[in-house]
Amino acid sequence: MSNSLNSKDFRLLLPEVIWLEPENLLLAKRITSGASSSNPRDSWQTYLNTLGMLAFEQWLHSHLPSRLVTRDTTFIETGGNLNAGEFKCCTIATEHLLDETVRIPQNVVEQPEMTAHFYVVLEVSEEEQEVTIRGFLSYNQLIEMRDNLKLPIRDGCFQIPLSLFDIEPNHLLFYNHYLQPSEFPLPQVESQVVSVNPSEIVNSTRTKLSEWLQGLVDVGWQAIDSLSSPELNLAFSTRNIAEGTKRAKIIDLGIQLGHQKVALLVNVLPENQDKINVLIQLYPTNREKFISENIQLLLLSKGGKKLQEVNSRLQDNFIQLKPFKGEPGKQFSIQINCEELTVNENFEL
Secondary structure (H helix, E strand, C coil), X not given: CCCCCCHHHHHHHCCEEEECCHHHHHHHHHHHHCCCCCCHHHHXXXXXXXXXXXXXXXXXXXXXCCCCEEEEXXXXXXXXEEEECCEEEEEEXXXXXXXXXXXXXXXXXXXXXXXXXXXXXXXXXXXXXXXXXXXXXXXXXXXXXXXXXXXXXXXXXXXXXXXXXXXXXXXXXXXXXXXXXXXCCCCCCCCCXXXXXXXXXXXXXXXXXXXXXXXXXXXXXXEHHHHCCCCCCCCCCHHHCCCCEEEEEEEECCHHHCCCEEEEEEEEEECCCCCEEEEEEEEECCCCCCECCCCEEEEEECCCCEEEEEECCCCEXXXXXXXXXXXXXXXXXXXXXXXXXXXXXXXXX
């Protein structure tokens, strides 16, 4: 009797591996250095969490190109938080799963502000520079297991057998494509004294532009050549852009505009050792000739003061801010406003 596996069965036995790039390691160290913990063990776990989050963010960008993927490092000491469209993912990083047991911190399951639609277990090997997706569970499944199986808790973590996790990452992609977040209800966060616009998307980390000049580019920022593919058909000509290091990020304008996407282009050029020139532009994508009307592009100071503003008009091919320059270390933000949607990108020269 033959026990051979067909190609589909064999593929299901192979875990998904994401290779870490040198810029992932550098960015993880930078993010970890800003964490509050002084305990070496906690700092190492924060570093693993950050590497796992960045790797999974890269994987989401690759497999869900039509979704806006943003990261939130607010709780990076506990786990990585990523938003893929309207779904929230919490990455749980570990160095190894030799005992086939996953440890999920109790607070990311029971504190409403830290909960996620999906919890993704990642095995992180800094030495091999790779991250392996080992499985995932939905919030609903975790709560059901906690209540029905009386999951043991050790050192503030639920102890869950790896065998209970879905090991097929494509199922996660299927959920994102065909299901709604309302089918995975999360607990409501109690209202806070300070109100937050639910349609505001904020990248809590700062993109360091001086590192671009050294060839170190943050995840999510793509070379112009990769954006000029037939799939995206970016509607700009690089001949009109000053020489320098150019990168772009695709931004989803939300349901109000039918999830139309624009490309935020950032061009940096060193003037001398003391100054860096910056040019910010916004272009249409997906075979569109014109950018949508009434999109607002703003330059904000570190304290949130408006320094520049430009609004798109009917049949604008693109919009741009006036070129500006500053010294290394200077911080600023770029804000894109469209109807009820606000997107912030934070930068440091």
